Amino acid sequence: MKKIYVLDTNVLLHDPNAIFAFDEHEVVIPSVVLEEIDSKKRNADEIGRNARYVSRLLDGLREKGHLHSGVQLDNMGSLKVELNHRSFMKLQEVFGEVSNDNRILAVGLNYFIEQQQQSEPRTVVLVSKDVLVRIKADVLGLTTQDYLSDRPAGLDELFTGNSQLQVHPSVIDEFYSYRSLTIKNLQLAYPLYPHEFVILKDEMGTGKSALLKVNKEGTKLEPLYLSNESVWGINARNAQQRMALELLLNDDIPLVTITGKAGTGKTLLALAAGLCKVEDEHKYKKLLIARPVVPMGKDIGYLPGEKEEKLRPWMQPIYDNLEFLFDTKKSGDIDKILMGLGSIQVEALTYIRGRSIPGQYIIIDEAQNLSRHEVKTIVSRVGEGSKIILMGDPEQIDHPYLDAASNGLTYIVERFKQQQISGHITLEKGERSKLAQLAADLL
Known part of the structure; x- marks a missing residue:
């Protein structure tokens, strides 16, 4: 079933193409988000550039129909600028201040309440990069999440450029004898990338080791070209x-x-x-x-x-x-x-x-x-x-x-x-x- 994603301003200022990141689901932009984007469009920095980009993007989508009624996107999803779910009455019981963040929360909450009254309620998700907005949404019982579509990997999965392999001592001996190792022969469970560094350690527990680098083709492990010499008085520690x-x-x-x-x-x-x-x-x-x-x-x-x-x-x-x-x-x-x-x-x-x-x-x-x-x-x-x-x-x-x-x-x-x-x-x-x-x- 299609979900409803309500976007916070910071999502669009972070990634103007976030509109298209939710596949076949419905994307909702609260009207207050347009006001916040308008206030940023004259900035000379990256935020201002993104605000102007979002403005042009939404202007182009107007050719497909009225944004307040909803327009179809190329990814089979839809986009709507929300004008009718702005009531602050439900939210005022918990958060009394009528701030822009709370107005965005109110849209999400009103959508959620409306869907709960349906025979087949759709999931409403508030997407924000603001931690406190997500916390407040959670307090209200809303499903909320950070915008993660532009992340290349999880923080623990980021490429480090080097890895350590436990190998039989004969493999280390082979490297020192031939000054090269074929990666395919190591039968690794994960790929090695061009110019990635590898430290070979003896799986038997001795102190035998070797420091190597993947060649640019990604096919062999080769020795480092540089000896550990001083560079402008600086030595590697x-x-x-x-x-x-x-x-x-x-x-x-x-x-x-x-x-x-x-x-x-x-x-x-x-x-x-x-x-x-x-x-x-x-x-x-x-x-x-x-x-x-x-x-x-x-x-x-x-x-x-x-x-x-x-x-x-x-x-x-x-x-x-x-x-x-x-x-x-x-x-x-x-x-x-x-x-x-x-x-x-x-x-x-x-x-x-x-x-x-x-x-x-x-x-x-x-x-x-x-x-x-x-x-x-x-x-x-x-x-x-x-x-x-x-x-x-x-x-x-x-x-x-x-x-x-x-x-x-x-x-x-x-x-x-x-x-x-x-x-x-x-x-x-x-x-x-x-x-x-x-x-x-x-x-």
Whole structure:
């Protein structure tokens, strides 16, 4: 039986195409949602873009009929802008305030009460990304759920870029003898993806092990190309950091994604690899380092000073790492070094749209605060001969409509994990300090 899905505003502002995500069921948009979308359409950020997109989408659907009467969608479902279930009387007994959230709840509740009076009642589901709205709906006895259609995987199922295999010691011996293993012969129960790392462990319990990488065709396990040497004074302190440097220094992998908690070394490793490629090997013309001014696209005019002065508070974590790599002693030395080199540019993502960036080593920090559309915008800027690194901690989200499983960084990791031109690694062990590691784990 067809269900009735009542959508909260945040669902449409998060994914404008959510209208089409409910298959053959009926989608209901409360009239107050249109008011909230209208109030956001002039925003210069991603939310404003989505509000304008939803407006155009609904305007196009008007050609099929009156939205308040319901129109048929191409997926055999239907869409209706609800005007007749706005009564606040039932809800007022529990939540007295006439807020926009409560008005949306009232529509869901009135639909639910109406369906209970039918001989074959349909299920009414309120869909919202607002946790408190879902809690209030549950208190009212309404079926409620988060919007999950755009999630590439469950949080526990996200691709980590490395796995550990327990094998017979003869398999490890074979690798050291022939420097290669055929994946098909291992008869694994799950697939291995291009450039994925594998740690072989002796199933007999000895200390015998091997660190390997899947080739770009996904057919063989091969040794890492790089030895564990210093890169701009930085040495890998654990296996995952060594895997990260392998991806960062490989010119045949133009897209690298790195995730991990605070203090795992994401930014420092990427900067060290970038400086090596630009300043030592001259493989790229410039090192471009950027991070979002959250939310992306927000005007920074309220900060004092010129553009560089305005950006400095947002970019300070980048400068901190550069000061460590260049071993500067005094405040302001790093600015003189960067000015003298001319090949290192620290930028805000606000200014990257519309550009084409060829022949550069591009580092995008804090990418977990980007939406899917923003990630697409950024990666599509990458020109011929460029390499881009996207990194961040999916558990530290500042964007109001993103979470650990639906942000742009997680999305691109899952979408590109089978591609030969990309590589991913999740850093697990904090190396900043014991205190930082405990804070990341416990807090």
